[in-house]
Amino acid sequence: KSLYRANFDGELAPISAQIAGSDPFELAEAARYQVANGAQIVDINMGCPAKKVWARDAGSALLRDERNVAAILNATVAAVDVPVTLKIRTGWAPDQRNAVNIARIAEQAGIQALAVHGRTRACRFNGEAEYATIAAVKQAVDIPVFANGDIDSPAKAIEVLRATGADGIMIGRAAQGRPWIFGEIDALLQGRIQPPPAFPEVRDIMLTHLRDLYEFYGPEPGVRIARKHIGWYCSGRPQAQAFRQSVMQAVSVEAQLAQVRDYFEALEDSTVAVAA
Numbered sequence: 001k002s003l004y005r006a007n008f009d010g011e012l013a014p015i016s017a018q019i020a021g022s023d024p025f026e027l028a029e030a031a032r033y034q035v036a037n038g039a040q041i042v043d044i045n046m047g048c049p050a051k052k053v054w055a056r057d058a059g060s061a062l063l064r065d066e067r068n069v070a071a072i073l074n075a076t077v078a079a080v081d082v083p084v085t086l087k088i089r090t091g092w093a094p095d096q097r098n099a100v101n102i103a104r105i106a107e108q109a110g111i112q113a114l115a116v117h118g119r120t121r122a123c124r125f126n127g128e129a130e131y132a133t134i135a136a137v138k139q140a141v142d143i144p145v146f147a148n149g150d151i152d153s154p155a156k157a158i159e160v161l162r163a164t165g166a167d168g169i170m171i172g173r174a175a176q177g178r179p180w181i182f183g184e185i186d187a188l189l190q191g192r193i194q195p196p197p198a199f200p201e202v203r204d205i206m207l208t209h210l211r212d213l214y215e216f217y218g219p220e221p222g223v224r225i226a227r228k229h230i231g232w233y234c235s236g237r238p239q240a241q242a243f244r245q246s247v248m249q250a251v252s253v254e255a256q257l258a259q260v261r262d263y264f265e266a267l268e269d270s271t272v273a274v275a276a
Contacts, residue, residue: 004217008038016041016085020048022057024071028079035080042080044072046102047087047117049124060121063092069102073109083112087148087170090133093122099133100140107141114141115170118149125173134164146170153181154188177232179205203264206233210257219253226256238267 008015017039019030031042046069048059055061062069077084086106091097099116106114116137118129129149138145147166151157152174160169175181180197187194197205209229214222227248234240243263250256 006034006037007216014040016043018043018045018087019076020045020053020058022062022068022072024068024075027072028075031076031080031084035082039082041083041085042076043085043087044076045087047089047115049089049119049121054121060089060092063088063098063102063121064096066098066101066105070105070109073106073111077110084110085113085115086111087115087117089117089120090130091120093120096120097133099137103137103141103145107143111143113144113146113167115146115148118147131160131163134166138165138167144168148172154185154193157185158188177229177235179209199264199268202233203260206230206260206264207257210260214253223251223253223256230256230260234263238270239263 006017008017015038017034017037019027019034019042021027021030027044034042045053045059046062048054050059053059053061057065062072073084073086088099088102088106090099097120103114103116114137116134118131118134119125119127131147131149134145134147144167145164146168147160147164148170151160151169151171157169157171160166169185171181171185180194184194184196206229210222210226213226213229216222217225230247231244234243243259247256247259247263250259
């Protein structure tokens, strides 16, 4: 998986590679490797709440050790001649929010931009993201700050930008199966409303995405990996559950693509019938 993620062929610039770990020397080496491989930005992950990551004192676990945070950031920034950025959460737990301290350490170390998810490690993805801490971070440092967490619509993007004063936003889960959300947000920032894509456009975007997966990972792994993406694209659409159960059984590229085409053709036919 790491080798696949380090393959930047066909990527649009600027290419940013994210690294994670707990040892300053190892992260500096990882940064050098990524830059030699073509990365133009190195991003350090100190926000991952997954147990397999924080149990090894990486990701969000580092928020408990500000001294090691400083050592890691200083070592990584010194190791490469490209911008180094940082992703964090608001702290380890609700009663241990220290994002402002971490942000100041990051700025002093030479970090060029900071993304803050509005939850602590303990919160994982439960409850609602809080943006007051992100606003406090923005006030505490002069480097660009990006707000992250629960931004799932153009209106929410505007709301979060206003609430935090952030320089930008970062979107993760809301873009799964909905890559056009970025265009919708960009349109609203310019005072326009961009309507959601019609069924034929969604189908074409989805088929292009699936073909890219097959080409990148190979047919057999590509079909397996595509299943979760198909589920995301179809979430909330008519007959989505039945379709997901059916398409999960497809074991070949041809069968998977045919089922996707048939599903969207049925959706379009039903829409035309209702309109008539």
